[in-house]
Amino acid sequence: MENIDEEHHAMRAALQNPIILEKILQNGSVHGKTARLVSHFWNKIILLSMPHPxxxxxxxxxxxxxxxxxxxxxxxxxxxxxxxxxxxxxxxxxxxxxxxxxxxxxxxxxxxxxxxxxxxxxxxxxxxxxxxxxxxxxxxxxxxxxxxxxxxxxxxxxxxxxxxxxxxxxxxxxxxxxxxxxxxxxxxxxxxxxxxxxxxxxxxxxxxxxxTYYFSDGNQLPDFGRNGSLKRVELNVSLIEVSDLQSANFLRKLNKILDQVKDTVELFYLRVGRELPYQFETGIGPRDLHIPRMKKLKEFENSALNLFSCGDKLQNIGTARMPNLQSLWLSACTSDTTLCDLLRNVMKEKDLFKEVENLHVENLHPVEVIAGLKTPFPKLENFSIYHDDMYSCLFSKVQSYLEAFAALGLKYLEIKVLVYVNKDNFSRFIQGFSNFGKLLSSLRGFKIRFNEKRNDFSEDLDLIEDRMAQMKQWLLQMKGVDDVYISGIRFTRETWEWMEIFIQENKIPIVFKEK
Structure with missing residues (x-):
């Protein structure tokens, strides 16, 4: 009887010891959800330790x-x-x-x-x-x-x-x-x-x-004079006239914010909404942002390069001024050639972004510009490209795009493309991917999203001779990639039945989502 009491006492003492719980969770063999069920004390510790409820x-x-x-x-x-x-x-x-x-x-x-x-x-x-x-x-x-x-x-x-x-x-x-x-x-x-x-x-x-974190979606730019610990700032500017956006008053406030957070900010995002796309065709040209040196900056976004300039060669956000910059998001409010022209200039600047590993661009079409990004971005590993304009030529030039992506030596590739019904078709896209495995053998992750405003992108494999054989070949090329995610395609029931079995039998790491 005494031995039983001693065992119960030892057990109770163990359950009141937070160090034991910490070691168990560090080991990873038991999930926090399971550990919470052991005792009220452990449940309380785990709940209080969660960064977000x-x-x-x-x-x-x-x-x-x-x-x-x-x-x-x-x-x-x-x-x-x-x-x-x-x-x-x-x-x-x-x-x-x-x-x-x-x-x-x-x-x-x-x-x-x-x-x-x-x-x-x-x-x-x-x-x-x-x-x-x-x-x-x-x-x-x-x-x-x-x-x-x-x-x-x-x-x-x-x-x-x-x-x-x-x-x-x-x-x-x-x-x-x-x-x-x-x-x-x-x-x-x-x-x-x-x-x-x-x-x-x-x-x-x-x-x-x-x-440490401030997000705003609106037209007002506040003052950060008393916020000396900001690490992440997201400014979404929407529902505002271009004349106000490019006014001296707005630029003064924006430049003041950049100066106020320069010593602490690690992530800075400037986004301008596209609710009124036609109003951006002003012919005024971009205004120069006074971007100070930001030694701690790791991520930077400018989605309005046609309104706010970072230099004619993007030199104001290069590694020389932002030594810890790792990720860049670059785009314009319209489908003009602003981004393309900038990156053509950047192509000639060796190691301009020598520490940047992640790059996201929108509506960049010339394949020679994409391939040329290797010079200014020698360490680029993750490339994300989004086409949402009517001039998207990804479907008609899949092979050319793959060759351009291959020139970058990527580990992760994400493609997001807006599909225009009666113009683009999945069968043509699949045929263009015939050399995917050879061209992108270095990839660890591949993600592609097809966006269509009215419904999902329907497959039309019946247009391809030996369609099942070609589809199987395409799927097998994905086998060398650790993680593949494809969304926005609505397969027929007949196609999906054999595809699902084929994917499982060959252990292809691919996930399909309709949306």
């Missing part, structure tokens, strides 16, 4: 009780507090078919006040959708300032109807300074251009000295 309280605006806060308040009486760690989709947009906008907003606001007041110390992630201007100073600001000391990640969407709100309703409200020490991630989606939204955004930035 796996369980989320989703406060959707739909359902029988969407506009009635009472059931939610009753739920909070017995709710496990840790469930409040992550709260998403709290809707304050006033959209409800069965109740007035005022009732819907009042209910949603009541829920946020309830859970923030009761579980504020547990909340680490919060996602709010808002179109009510008065909510910004009266509730959101006060809750963030007073109730959420452990908030780490905040996402706020200011949606369209905020545009119609009284701009003077909150612009003069004082946002008193505070310090959100633990806030490290801020996502702002603002399509309203409302001054109250910008004021709230700037207050959040000023209050978050340890912020």
């Amino acid at each position: 796996k369980l989320t309280l989703r406060l959707d605006p739909w359902g029988n009780h969407a506009c009635n806060p009472i059931p939610f308040q009753q739920f909070c009486l017995t709710m496990e507090p840790r469930l409040a760690r992550s709260i998403t989709h709290l809707d304050l947009t006033g959209e409800c078919d069965d109740h007035s906008a005022a009732q819907h907003l009042s209910s949603a606001e009541s829920k946020l006040l309830q859970i923030s007041g009761q579980f504020g110390h547990f909340i680490e992630d919060l996602w709010v959708d808002c179109d009510h201007a008065d909510f910004i100073p009266t509730t959101l600001y006060k809750i963030v300032q007073n109730c959420l000391p452990n908030l780490k990640r905040l996402r706020v969407n200011f949606v369209e109807s905020l545009e119609n709100a009284d701009e003077e309703s909150n612009i003069n409200v004082d946002f008193y300074p505070c310090t959100l020490h633990k806030l490290i991630s801020l996502r702002i989606e603002d399509v309203t251009n409302h001054p109250g939204a910008l004021k709230m955004t700037q207050w959040l930035l000023n209050s978050a000295p340890n912020l």
